[in-house]
Amino acid sequence: MSEITIRLRVPADDERYLAIRNAIAADRAPITVDEYRGFIELEPQRAGHTIVTAERAGEVLGEAAWSQRVFTTDEDTYWMDILVDRDHWRQGIGSSLYEYAMQHLVDRGAKKVYVQLREDLPEAEAFAVRRGFARTGHGDRVSRLDVNNANLAKVREAARRVEESGIRITTLDQLRVDEALLEELRALDQETTRDIPGEEKYLAPPLDEWKLWMELPGMSHDIFWVAMDGDKIIGIAPLQRRAGGYADNAFTAVLRAYRGRGIARALKLRTVEWARENGIRAIITGNDPANKPMLAINIDLGYQFLPANIELAKEL
Helix, strand or coil: CCCCEEEECCHHHHHHHHHHHHHHCCCCCCCCHHHHHHHHHCCCHHHCCEEEEEEECCEEEEEEEEEECCCECCCCEEEEEEEECHHHCCCCHHHHHHHHHHHHHHHCCCCEEEEEEECCCHHHHHHHHHCCCEEEEEEEEEEEEEHHHCCCHHHHHHHHHHHHCCCEEEEHHHCCCCHHHHHHHHHHHHHHHCCCCCCCCECCCCHHHHHHHCCCCCCCHHHEEEEEECCEEEEEEEEEECCCCEEEECCCEECHHHCCCCHHHHHHHHHHHHHHHCCCCEEEEEECCCCHHHHHHHHHHCCEECCCEEEEEEEC
8 A cells, every 4th residue: 555645735635625524524514615715715824724635646535634723712722623534544544644733733832632523433532532632521512403394483482572672683784884893793702602611711803803704605794693782782693604505503692681581592583584585404503512501492493413523632
């Protein structure tokens, strides 16, 4: 068997790599080449996002990616992702990618590295555990909603109560989106994301970096719902269009002072109604397992659990 070569990723690798990734995650929205390149282009430069490709005899067999977790108060922490064609597991490809990535992370001064793995791939977790990673207790409880079979009775009742209370639901394209509004959204993101269970404390990036999130492929102002109390934004629920008839819940959040009033349910209703009217067959979402209130909303709507993403970490 010929030697494995590890080199920096080039755009010509992308189609083959995404075929590998989409085959492993066939139950989720496929990633297109344009989406993948858009995600890469919008990575904050200071994060040092790096992708390397493993090839043998000219065939792409996997990739490793890593980046500094810049949106946290804990410095020198990184995430890493390694993916190998399942037909070529146990041939040393993952090990080669891991050793290459870890050497670069050590050289950059990384103190802690996080990975997320599908829970239905125990071989992947065993690979990580052998190399010193351990579960953090966090991750993503991934779920999928068949929009045509969504249970909307509870959210419609919640939306009625929310409307009667004077809270209105609209979209960003109906508002004047200027720097002040974007800063208000960033502040809401800072407050609400800090409430999501996790290993580290969230730190909202500078506004110019935060705005990159709103420029991701599939994001647009017409599918970015906001809840308003007068002129104040108190909740958000953007969707992200994806390929294959999918959309993602990009983030659903309500300010602490307004929780428990059905506002998140009212926002979710708008996302499902739009999806039904615009040819979306399924919405994918992810919640930390400890985020019980949002999990309850999704379960009521009819989201069905998919294999979760489990988080592991290693101290260096």
